Amino acid sequence: MLKLDPLTLAKATPAYYKEAYNKRESRLTAASPSRELAFALHDVARMLRTYSDHRAREVHMTRAQWAVLSKLRRSEGLKQCELADMLDLAPITLARLIDKLTASGLVERREDAADRRANRLFLTPDAAPALTRLDVLSDDVLGRALNGLDEATITNLRTGLERIRSNLKHELSCGG
Secondary structure, eight states: OOOOOHHHHHHHSOHHHHHHHHHHHHHHHSOOHHHHHHHHHHHHHHHHHHHHHHHHGGGTOOHHHHHHHHHHHHSTTEEHHHHHHHHTOOHHHHHHHHHHHHHTTSEEEEEOSSOTTOEEEEEOTTHHHHHHHHHHHHHHHHHHHTTTOOHHHHHHHHHHHHHHHHHHHHHHHTTO
16 A cells, blocks of 8 residues: 655645635635624533523423423413414413423413314413522523623624524514
8 A cells, every 4th residue: 555644745745735725724714704694603602501400400390391381481371382382382281281380279271262173272370489489590590691791782783683583583474
């Protein structure tokens, strides 16, 4: 078998190949600000989910249950399918979450007066203490995550993220 040492190989490589390779390599390694933002958004979202999952266990809950209770507090009386859409969950996944929250006495299903097949979701009085604990937990999680950012920066970040979400919703609704 023929062995070439790297030094001999480097000398044998024509200059135009080296130049093309170096251009390609710099193009691959020089990330655009928008690409770096996309990676940062993905990483931060993943880390926030992981940290929230970890912290939710402190109050014997999951992040998904936390999300359900929080959405219901803002929009009681939703149909399960509406809540599933809002949380971007499969209907069966939400049904299992609601089953657990119902068994815990935090959520109740009520028949929809206009549609016998549908249930509407409501918080029970027992949900109030759980939501209070979750509010304290949320303030602590976000306080730690946003440490070092002033209100103007947070407002600008939120405005930018809302714009990105709007752009993506539009693209998804257009089949893009």
